Amino acid sequence: MKKILIISYYFPPLIDVGSLRALGFAKHLKTHGWEPIVLSVKNPDTSLCKVGKQKAPPGIKTFYCRSWFNLNRATWKINGIFKILFKTLNKSLKTNIVQDLTCIPDAFIGWVIPAYLEGFKIIKDQDIDVVYVSSKPFSSALTGVMLKKVTGIPLVLDFRDPASFPASLFNKNLAGQINRKATERIEKFVLSRANKLITTTEATKEIYLKMYPFLNGNIHRVYNGYFLPPQKFRRKKKTKKFTIAYAGNFYHTLIPSETFFKSLKKIIDEKIVNSDHIEFLYIGHLREKNNWFIEAESKYELQGLLKATGYLPRDKVQKVTNECALQLLRIVPPMISTKLFEALRDGIPLLALIEGGEVERLVKIYSPNSYVITSGKVEDVVAAIVDAYNKWKKGHLDCIRNDEYLKKFCKETLTAEFVNIINDAYKVKSIRNLN
Numbered sequence: 001m002k003k004i005l006i007i008s009y010y011f012p013p014l015i016d017v018g019s020l021r022a023l024g025f026a027k028h029l030k031t032h033g034w035e036p037i038v039l040s041v042k043n044p045d046t047s048l049c050k051v052g053k054q055k056a057p058p059g060i061k062t063f064y065c066r067s068w069f070n071l072n073r074a075t076w077k078i079n080g081i082f083k084i085l086f087k088t089l090n091k092s093l094k095t096n097i098v099q100d101l102t103c104i105p106d107a108f109i110g111w112v113i114p115a116y117l118e119g120f121k122i123i124k125d126q127d128i129d130v131v132y133v134s135s136k137p138f139s140s141a142l143t144g145v146m147l148k149k150v151t152g153i154p155l156v157l158d159f160r161d162p163a164s165f166p167a168s169l170f171n172k173n174l175a176g177q178i179n180r181k182a183t184e185r186i187e188k189f190v191l192s193r194a195n196k197l198i199t200t201t202e203a204t205k206e207i208y209l210k211m212y213p214f215l216n217g218n219i220h221r222v223y224n225g226y227f228l229p230p231q232k233f234r235r236k237k238k239t240k241k242f243t244i245a246y247a248g249n250f251y252h253t254l255i256p257s258e259t260f261f262k263s264l265k266k267i268i269d270e271k272i273v274n275s276d277h278i279e280f281l282y283i284g285h286l287r288e289k290n291n292w293f294i295e296a297e298s299k300y301e302l303q304g305l306l307k308a309t310g311y312l313p314r315d316k317v318q319k320v321t322n323e324c325a326l327q328l329l330r331i332v333p334p335m336i337s338t339k340l341f342e343a344l345r346d347g348i349p350l351l352a353l354i355e356g357g358e359v360e361r362l363v364k365i366y367s368p369n370s371y372v373i374t375s376g377k378v379e380d381v382v383a384a385i386v387d388a389y390n391k392w393k394k395g396h397l398d399c400i401r402n403d404e405y406l407k408k409f410c411k412e413t414l415t416a417e418f419v420n421i422i423n424d425a426y427k428v429k430s431i432r433n434l435n
Contacts (some may be wrong), residue, residue, distance in 0.1 A: 001030070001033055001034065001035045001127055002034050002426060003034070003037060003127060003129050003133055004033045004034050004036055004038050004130045004131075004422060005038075005119060005122055005123060005130070005131045005132065005153075006022050006026055006037065006038045006132050007042060007115060007140055008021075008038065008039075008040055008097070008134040008140075009136075009137050010022065010040075010046070010134070011040035011062070012050060012052070012054040012055055013052050013053065013055060013316075014040075014044055014049050015050050015052035016049055016050050017338050018134075020224070021158065021186065021224060022038070022114075022199075024225070024414070024415065025055070025411075025414075025415050026038060026059075027411065028276055028411060028415035029419070030181050031412075033419075034419065034422065036220075037060075037062075037113040037122060037126050037128065038056065038060060038061065038063065039062075039063050039064075039115060039119055040063075040064055041063060041064065041065065041066075041067055041111050041276075041424075042067075042079045042312065043067055045072050045073075045107065045108065047070070047073045050071050053209045058179065062124075065115055065313050067110040067112060067114060067115045068110045070110055071099070071108075071109070071110060075096060075099035075102060075103060076096060076098075076099070082097065082098065082114070094170040095175070095176065096171075097171075097175035097179065098287065099362060100170075100171055100173075100175035101175050101179070103179075104179060104183065105138045105139050105180045105182065105183045105186050105187075106136070106138050106139050107137075108139045109139045111140075112139050115143040118160055119131070119143060120150065120151065123147065123151050123153060128151075128420050129154075129423050130155075130156060131144055131147050131155050131156070131173075132146065132156045132158065132239065132422065133155070133156070133157050134157065135157065135161075135163070135208070135429065138159075138163040138183070139164075139188075141157050141186075141190040142186070142323075144157060144190070144194070144318055144351065145193045145194070145264045146189050148193060148194075148195075149193070149329065153168045154195040154196075154425040155193070155194045155196075155425075156195060156196040156197075156425050157190065157191070157196070157198070158197075158199050158295050159198070159199055159204070160200055160224075160388070161200075161335050162199070162204050162208070162224060163183055163186075164184040164187045165207065165213075165334075166332070166333070167180075168255075169254075170183075181421070183313055191208075191212055191360075192212070196219075196220065196424070197218060197220070198219075198220050198221070198222050199219065199221050200221070200335070200336060201221065201223070201336050202221050203247035203334035203358050204334045205219055205221045207334060219322065220225060220421050222417050223409060224341055225341050225409035225413075225414045226338075226341045226345040226409055226410065226413060228314060228318060228345075229410075230244050230401060231234070231315075231318060231322070231346075231417065241276075241279050241394075242279070242392050243279050243324040243326075244271070244278075244279070244324065244325065244326045244327070244351060244385070245280075245282075245320065245328065246280070246282055246283065246284075246330070247262070247282075247283040247286070247312075247320050247321060247327075247339055248283070248284050248337065250282070250292060250293075250330065250339075251330055251332050252292035255331075257292075257296065259377070259378055260295050260377055260381060261299070262300065263366050263378050264278075264280065264300070265301065265302060266378060273386065273388055275305060275399050278305065278384070278389065279306070279307055280305060280320070281307050281309065281320075281396045282304075282308040283308075283309045283317055283320060284311060285310065286308060286310070289353050293308055318342070318346065321346065321348055322346055322348065325392045325397055326348070326385075326388055327339075327343045327347070327348065327349070327350055327353045327361075327373075328350075328351050329343065329351065329352040329353065329354060330353060330354070331354050331355075331359050334358075335355065336359055336362075340362065343367075343411070344362070344363075344366050344367055345397075345405070345406065345409070346399060347369075347400045347401035347402065348369035348399055349367070349371070349388065349397060350363055350367055350372075351370075351371050351384060352370060352372045352373065353376075353381065354374060355374060356374045366404075366405040368400075369403070370385035371385075371387070408423075
């Protein structure tokens, strides 16, 4: 059986959504003739990651190495000192310039060298055939390039999110632009040395092909799909309130949210729907400071209409959202968040406030009972919510699961697509050995 070294910072016991990609592949690789051997971090930066009690799946060899240092908390503390100094000069410092200038390409660089050292040992001891790196963090790609350089093992990079774009990921000040330029250079360096690049969206793939024509023939798209199987929850015909749910990162600093909240306010102010019959439910972690949820509640005078559960395990999220009328969808293009694939899995009607393109096509194909609004207009969102509310009142707003979708976007099918890519990369090693 061929062996693949999976380098993924995010892996159990980390429970962040980023761990699902490598974990999903690792669980199904053996059925395709590949033995996964995983390398992850032993002391993750808990200011950026969530640690749970879940262990690596049985039967999968998993190694952990210690990051030499974690930078996130330190950069925020140091930047706090700079903020105080700036105030004495009657100037304000709104961004973390210390992180922008030191965390290049990201705050996880403390694990690059230890991961390389442990990875080199694993390659020799386990007779590895292909190295696969799951990014983010983007710095992990450097580990993969170093291992390929010294061992000659084919390298497959998987960018769950692009590294150098969109521009909204970077601060607009000088420090942020320095960070972006440095990231672009590192990105070009690692991609020019990889045998294969995998992206999670077609849009990301096309952008990378335009940026780096040398990737032609060696860049592939494998969607994230869904991790947990669909559950047989008994969805009630009509709950006490018409609930619009949203789970996970709200991306409040990356994409505007005023259209949605203005729509809710309009519905209540004009008494289109009684305020006792509708609510927005947020499922996820909220910060004590700079809390977008509280700010939205106050700014749009939506007291009593906005509720939050706090963080819930993924299986509990699945159960809660299945009982809700609609699931709000917000996307930072060109990425596609996992919540889309999970909602499509369960057949939950979506209120998709998105740009036209790839996500719009997926929703319209696999969830025709959803509402897709690309105009950004309040009146269009209001019309969609009111239509859904009227259907809900009559018990006609149902979850409709798509069997074709369930087959095409499960981890087993997506792993088969992934295997085709690593098999192609493996040929590089086979040809070299023959020569």
